[in-house]
Amino acid sequence: MVREVPEKVSLDGLEERYDERWTQDGTFAFDRSKTREQVFSIDTPPPTVSGSLHVGHVFSYTHTDVVARYKRMRGLEVFYPMGWDDNGLPTERRVQNYFGVRCDPSLPYTEGFEPPHQGTDGKNVKPGDQVPISRRNFIELCERLTADDERLFEELWRRLGLSVDWAQTYQTIDATSRATAQRAFLRNLARGEAYQAEAPGLWDVTFQTAVAQAELEARDYPGFFHKVAFHRPDGEKVYIETTRPELIPAAVALIAHPDDERYRHLFGTTVTSPLFGIEIPVVAHTAAEPDKGAGIAMCCTFGDLTDVQWWRELQLPTRSVVQRDGRITAETPEWLADSPGRALFEESVAGKTTFSARTAIVDALREAGDLDGEPVSTQRKANFYEKGDKPLEIVTSRQWYIRNGGRDATLRDELLARGKELDFHPDFMRVRYENWVGGLNGDWLISRQRFFGVAIPLWYPVLPSGEVDHDNPIAPSEAELPVDPTSQAPAGYTEDQRGVPGGFVGDADVMDTWATSSLTPQIVGGWERDADLFERVFPMDLRPQGQDIIRTWLFATVVRAHLESGVLPWKNAAISGWILDPDRKKMSKSKGNVVTPMDLLVEHGSDAVRYWAAAARLGTDAAFEVGQMKIGRRLAIKVLNASKFALSFGGGAGSVIELDGTKVTQPLDRAMLAGLAAVVEQATQALETYDHTRALEVTETFFWTFCDDYLELVKDRAYGAGADSAEVSAETESARTALAVALDVMLRLLAPFIPFATEEVWSWWREGSVHRAPWPDPLPLRAVAGDAYAGDLTAAGHALAALRKVKSEAKVSMRTPILGAELAVPATALPGVTTAIEDVKAAGRVTGELTLAEAAEGQGDAAVQGGIVVTSSELGEPEARKKG
RNA sequence: GGGCGAUUGGCGCAGUUGGUUAGCGCGCUUCGUUCACACCGAAGAGGUCACAGGUUCGAGUCCUGUAUCGCCCA
Numbered sequence: 034m035v036r037e038v039p040e041k042v043s044l045d046g047l048e049e050r051y052d053e054r055w056t057q058d059g060t061f062a063f064d065r066s067k068t069r070e071q072v073f074s075i076d077t078p079p080p081t082v083s084g085s086l087h088v089g090h091v092f093s094y095t096h097t098d099v100v101a102r103y104k105r106m107r108g109l110e111v112f113y114p115m116g117w118d119d120n121g122l123p124t125e126r127r128v129q130n131y132f133g134v135r136c137d138p139s140l141p142y143t144e145g146f147e148p149p150h151q152g153t154d155g156k157n158v159k160p161g162d163q164v165p166i167s168r169r170n171f172i173e174l175c176e177r178l179t180a181d182d183e184r185l186f187e188e189l190w191r192r193l194g195l196s197v198d199w200a201q202t203y204q205t206i207d208a209t210s211r212a213t214a215q216r217a218f219l220r221n222l223a224r225g226e227a228y229q230a231e232a233p234g235l236w237d238v239t240f241q242t243a244v245a246q247a248e249l250e251a252r253d254y255p256g257f258f259h260k261v262a263f264h265r266p267d268g269e270k271v272y273i274e275t276t277r278p279e280l281i282p283a284a285v286a287l288i289a290h291p292d293d294e295r296y297r298h299l300f301g302t303t304v305t306s307p308l309f310g311i312e313i314p315v316v317a318h319t320a321a322e323p324d325k326g327a328g329i330a331m332c333c334t335f336g337d338l339t340d341v342q343w344w345r346e347l348q349l350p351t352r353s354v355v356q357r358d359g360r361i362t363a364e365t366p367e368w369l370a371d372s373p374g375r376a377l378f379e380e381s382v383a384g385k386t387t388f389s390a391r392t393a394i395v396d397a398l399r400e401a402g403d404l405d406g407e408p409v410s411t412q413r414k415a416n417f418y419e420k421g422d423k424p425l426e427i428v429t430s431r432q433w434y435i436r437n438g439g440r441d442a443t444l445r446d447e448l449l450a451r452g453k454e455l456d457f458h459p460d461f462m463r464v465r466y467e468n469w470v471g472g473l474n475g476d477w478l479i480s481r482q483r484f485f486g487v488a489i490p491l492w493y494p495v496l497p498s499g500e501v502d503h504d505n506p507i508a509p510s511e512a513e514l515p516v517d518p519t520s521q522a523p524a525g526y527t528e529d530q531r532g533v534p535g536g537f538v539g540d541a542d543v544m545d546t547w548a549t550s551s552l553t554p555q556i557v558g559g560w561e562r563d564a565d566l567f568e569r570v571f572p573m574d575l576r577p578q579g580q581d582i583i584r585t586w587l588f589a590t591v592v593r594a595h596l597e598s599g600v601l602p603w604k605n606a607a608i609s610g611w612i613l614d615p616d617r618k619k620m621s622k623s624k625g626n627v628v629t630p631m632d633l634l635v636e637h638g639s640d641a642v643r644y645w646a647a648a649a650r651l652g653t654d655a656a657f658e659v660g661q662m663k664i665g666r667r668l669a670i671k672v673l674n675a676s677k678f679a680l681s682f683g684g685g686a687g688s689v690i691e692l693d694g695t696k697v698t699q700p701l702d703r704a705m706l707a708g709l710a711a712v713v714e715q716a717t718q719a720l721e722t723y724d725h726t727r728a729l730e731v732t733e734t735f736f737w738t739f740c741d742d743y744l745e746l747v748k749d750r751a752y753g754a755g756a757d758s759a760e761v762s763a764e765t766e767s768a769r770t771a772l773a774v775a776l777d778v779m780l781r782l783l784a785p786f787i788p789f790a791t792e793e794v795w796s797w798w799r800e801g802s803v804h805r806a807p808w809p810d811p812l813p814l815r816a817v818a819g820d821a822y823a824g825d826l827t828a829a830g831h832a833l834a835a836l837r838k839v840k841s842e843a844k845v846s847m848r849t850p851i852l853g854a855e856l857a858v859p860a861t862a863l864p865g866v867t868t869a870i871e872d873v874k875a876a877g878r879v880t881g882e883l884t885l886a887e888a889a890e891g892q893g894d895a896a897v898q899g900g901i902v903v904t905s906s907e908l909g910e911p912e913a914r915k916k917g
Numbered sequence: 918g919g920g921c922g923a924u925u926g927g928c929g930c931a932g933u934u935g936g937u938u939a940g941c942g943c944g945c946u947u948c949g950u951u952c953a954c955a956c957c958g959a960a961g962a963g964g965u966c967a968c969a970g971g972u973u974c975g976a977g978u979c980c981u982g983u984a985u986c987g988c989c990c991a
Binding site: 042044251414459461462464465468469472580581583584611613648649652653654655656658660661663664666667669670671673674675676677678679681726727730734740741744748834837838840841842843844845846847848894895896 | 919920921922923928929930931933938941942943944947948949950953954956957958959960961987988989990991
């Protein structure tokens with residue numbers, strides 16, 4: 034039954050209208066009565082709320098939504114939640130500036146705290162003016178602030194048409210997430226997978242926190258090679274080249290490659306350091322690079338990660354001089370007590386930044402004659418925290434770690450096996466996982482010396498001596514979670530015992546944000562909170578994400594699920610590519626080439642933007658192409674117009690359309706449906722293998738051919754020339770039914786890609802939402818098509834094109850009648866053109882005879898109208914223009 | 918330095934296990950049109966598939982090497 038076909042169709046306003054309707058009807062609400070086999074669960078990436086969404090988000094989230102809508106139409110109950118990542122540094126900074134506060138975990142919680150500011154117009158509040166507050170208060174303010182961001186984000190996602198169940202949302206800092214992260218940590222601890230160690234680690238002096246391997250970024254950093262002499266007992270000089278001469282007081286060995294002939298005679302001997310006269314051994318290690326610098330290196334504690342490796346493997350002593358603030362220690366180290374360089378150290382080095390210390394030491398070296406030549410500038414690679422702008426130092430501290438295979442071959446092999454078990458889309462993305470896991474050089478450091486985040490849920494006893502007993506941490510019971518050890522006392526203690534002998538201290542650190550977000554499947558799935566839900570959705574079906582966080586988010590999630598449940602967290606990982614600007618550069622804020630997504634959706638329409646996104650394959654970088662969006666918009670409008678047309682033949686609103694295949698009797702109509710059946714098969718197969726691009730392409734191509742050829746061919750027959758609505762011929766009925774059947778199928782095929790236009794058309798004549806309609810089945814189409822050959826429609830289309838060409842070349846209107854014509858048709862196309870001859874004549878406005886002959890060998894060009902050639906034709910008078 | 922991906926008409930992309938004259942869209946040229954669609958329709962021009970070798974009856978497709986670009990890891 035056709036209810037309503039608008040006089041003038043439009044895409045405008047569809048986004049708001051259908052978002053509202055879908056919400057009202059609960060179209061995407063998750064039905065938790067379904068069993069695991071009936072559910073398709075998606076572990077959505079939670080966007081960082083303190084950042085802003087950009088075009089890349091729109092791009093990749095569309096890929097996921099296409100899958101969600103497809104799976105839903107396949108009859109699966111889709112579990113598609115949305116999360117907000119508000120845990121971590123970006124939010125911490127925003128809260129500081131917005132409210133004018135600063136987190137001090139040593140402070141107690143203040144009930145009903147009101148911050149000094151409510152937004153500071155983007156101006157930073159000076160650290161001195163920030164009001165220090167407890168971590169719990171700080172987290173509360175974060176939750177207050179991010180609520181606004183979440184509203185904006187949700188608005189954008191709704192406009193884009195993400196078929197998320199908005200009743201299922203989470204925040205990575207909410208109580209559930211905190212409890213989940215802490216529970217998982219306590220389980221790791223109980224099983225021995227989490228441990229603490231006092232060890233040298235990468236340290237960001239700006240943020241004052243330890244940094245994990247996964248957060249590193251190697252960047253070029255300018256420096257100078259200094260050629261510095263160490264001294265053998267006989268006075269011979271051994272030159273090394275270093276970019277960090279300020280670490281000479283921390284030197285513990287000189288190291289060369291065991292095969293290096295130049296230094297072989299030195300192994301086993303000692304040298305003394307310049308200026309400080311500390312005696313150190315010369316030893317061999319394969320990590321020394323003979324062709325780098327002098328080929329012999331100074332090992333200090335610690336200049337870089339190779340130093341750490343040497344120190345560990347060669348059991349070298351520890352002589353650290355760099356402190357957590359990035360300055361050289363102010364106290365004179367004991368090994369320099371009797372050093373000739375003691376005065377130099379105390380006067381010019383102690384307490385200085387590494388930069389000033391370097392200047393002082395270089396001057397002294399030059400004066401002492403131990404600097405050969407002048408420093409030579411160089412670009413070296415240095416490790417940076419991805420959010421920092423100073424090279425990382427290596428300092429020794431007590432930190433918590435979770436085992437991830439970085440120091441344990443058995444676990445590494447298990448995790449590599451998990452990688453093989455996971456279906457990556459595209460498959461080659463697996464190597465990124467394998468390279469990363471294979472290249473790990475330590476366990477996962479999860480302690481962060483930050484304030485805003487999920488607390489490490491532990492306390493430590495304070496011994497009668499006043500020392501903290503880190504070896505016997507006090508853990509909360511799982512029922513108490515989430516806890517904040519800096520503002521809550523452990524069971525059996527009271528708050529006044531904090532920090533006093535016989536009492537306790539809380540661990541002041543928080544966990545790495547990945548330690549929480551690696552648990553998103555558990556957080557959304559109700560792990561240990563809602564067992565009924567958990568067993569219906571976990572392990573999940575799909576993790577969509579970007580290629581840049583395979584080493585972090587994807588890997589960490591695999592680690593957690595493996596350790597906790599002994600399973601892979603999901604079956605499939607769909608990896609989206611980057612968005613590049615038209616100059617093939619990665620779009621980024623700093624380059625100023627970012628387009629605001631909301632503006633984009635408003636300007637082009639959501640279906641258009643989705644089309645652009647869906648036209649790019651997974652794992653492939655895509656250009657930001659406005660042209661591509663215009664094509665999408667054109668498709669969406671065409672869907673509206675063609676649908677309106679196809680539904681108009683029966684008489685428009687109020688007419689009844691039966692999707693009764695037995696009424697499709699004409700060969701051309703059945704040929705069209707045969708072609709459509711093949712399209713359904715191809716699109717289905719493509720979507721099953723996460724190839725949404727191909728599904729879109731085959732569907733779109735068919736749709737345009739449908740409009741340009743089929744619709745034109747059957748137009749007259751569908752109108753039912755001459756017959757009134759009461760007596761409709763079988764031929765007319767066949768065309769009308771075929772049009773409706775095809776429309777019904779094509780709308781469903783296109784629904785995942787352009788959900789708004791398809792839903793609009795669906796509303797004109799079908800019941801419910803197209804997004805809950807079953808995915809098309811090729812079998813009934815095949816049954817209707819019978820033995821019809823899809824190529825017959827192609828052949829008829831080519832014949833029509835040949836007739837159009839005559840008019841086009843004569844530069845006359847397409848409505849010009851052809852009084853008579855003769856076509857030479859290749860033998861393969863002859864049956865198709867013959868059966869459809871009446872439709873061809875009508876569409877081509879052939880008023881007289883249209884005779885067909887078999888084309889001779891070599892006649893015609895297959896690339897032009899399928900090889901059909903008009904051998905003779907006579908054009909009539911162009912139809913007179915209607916008088917206006 | 919190692920790894921992964923890319924290189925096809927001016928631009929953006931397809932090209933499935935090697936099989937005839939390499940497709941699509943945008944743009945371009947010419948023409949048409951108000952009875953689905955000007956956010957339109959029709960017809961047309963435009964490519965030695967980055968380069969060099971090799972395998973094969975046959976290579977855009979497979980192998981080797983080179984170049985350029987992007988990303989990841991040292």
